[in-house]
Amino acid sequence: MPAKFYDTLLWEYIKNPWIRWISLDKLSIKDFWYRMISYDYITDKKKLTFKDVDLKNASIYSWEDVYITNLLYKKHLEEKTTKNKILTDIEIPLIEVLQKMEIDWVYIEGDNLKWIWILLDHEFKTLEKDILNEAGEEFNIKSPKQVWEILFEKLALPKWKKTKTWYSVNADVLWELSHQYPIAQKIVDYRHYTKLKSTYIEWLLNLIDENWLVHTNYNAAVTTTWRLSSTNPNLQNIPSSNWIAWEIRNAFISRFEKWEIIPFDYSQVEVRLLAIMSEDDNLLSAFKQWIDIHHKTAEFIFPNQTITNNERKIAKAVNFWVIYWISSFWLSKMIWISMKDAKIYIEKFYESYPKVKQFLEETIKSCEEKKYVETLFWRKRYINWINDLNKIIKSSAEREAINMPIQWTSADIIKIAMIEVYKFLKDNKLKSKMIMQVHDELVFDIYPWEENIIKKSILDIMENIITNKPISLKVDIWEWNTWRDAK
Secondary structure, X not given: OOOOOOOHHHHHHHHOOOOOOOOHHHHHHHHHOOOOOOHHHHOOOOOOOHHHOOHHHHHHHHHHHHHHHHHHHHHHHHHOOOOOHHHHHHHHHHHHHHHHHHHHOEEEOHHHHHHHHHHHHHHHHHHHHHHHHHHOOOOOOOOHHHHHHHHHHHOOOOOOOEOOOOEOOOHHHHHHHHOOOHHHHHHHHHHHHHHHHHHHHHHHHHHOOOXXXXXXXXXXXXXXXXXXEEEOOOHHHOOOOOHHHHHHHOOEEOOOOOOEEXXXXXXXXXXXXXXXXXXXXXXXXXXXXXXXXXXXXXHHHOOOOOOOHHHHHHHHXXXXXXXXXXXXXXXXXXXXXXXXXXXXHHHHHHHHOHHHHHHHHHHHHHHHHHOEEEOOOOXXXXXXXXXXXXXXXXXXXXXHHHHHHHHHXXXXXXHHHHHHHHHHHHHOOOOOEEEEEEOOEEEEEEOOOOHHHHHHHHHHHHHOOOOOOOOOOOEEEOOEOEOOOOO
């Protein structure tokens, strides 16, 4: 799908993905030493709507937007960057896809959300009563200072992390304490339910229109990993950590009567990419034989043992975090094991998959020479500080160099899949809708009688984004009446 237009913001984002919230105002100052009139200024810090702005100021504001955008475009032409394939073949074609997804909206059953709100309210009251009983007195559970006083002064629980004024009661501290002290676990749950109620239930109920449709904005130039982000509401962060959180997804249903929501989810995409890019024989062999890769790694890490769910869980963490060049210290913290065991597991992983370590080391060496790494689609990430003499800075740069090619290739894959799927739906005049992109998953609202062609064709499209490699990508499909049941 060739680009039909040009976007100066997207090209600046491709060049500098680590800069948060790239704006025309910032680029104007950086490239042309010109400070534009601000929206806050002409609207008196948003006290006025744009239609009420003084005509002269509104004209200047609009003229500057056009003028500076044109200057940027001319600059890009001079730099001969307007034909960049990442821009023309991925980022700009994706604009039309995102536009269609935002127009179609997502169907959410409001009555179901209201029922969940009632459940949460009941849980709140129960937890609050239990916490106050264990504390032996009334206090404000939402106040960090009062929680600190109860936990560390009255109940004398072990102190973990000190701030300037008192010991911290943040999520990490409470999580550590929750393993031994029920009151800490209940405060964790209380905070979790508070977030569910305000951030998701009440928010979604406020955003649903009279037709039970909710709109989200997909941001194409925000994250530092080139992934899309979702806001108002953030549909990529709908929780699934426990039964109440999971119930929120039960409100996401098909707009077509008595039909289905179908998520298409890339399976273990980053580990598959690691196998493809490292060309490790053992890793590739496991995928070729359709062996559970986490079970396979567990067999290497725990030889001559029966592999239980716990051993597989540890192996899964090792498989995932090794991509990020993680230390034994951080692995031990993440999966609650000793540093000694974490070090042993990482060493056994590299013994089992020798070409993986070789690939990671060669990636760092290449970055030290070129000052950049790139994805399978030739998207470049410059890491100019890779040779810094400061060990902490260099170590951080090495971790970036290791995980960026895999993580960003994964981001490119889902974007290309969205473009190809959109083209397929459009060319075949299908009524089914691609309604959400969530991490490595595309979610579809299926129109009656299109189920078979959708499943077969979209599966084929998504699994063949990368071709001519030793193994292919794999996509899992779930189908049911709600987003929750389909997972």
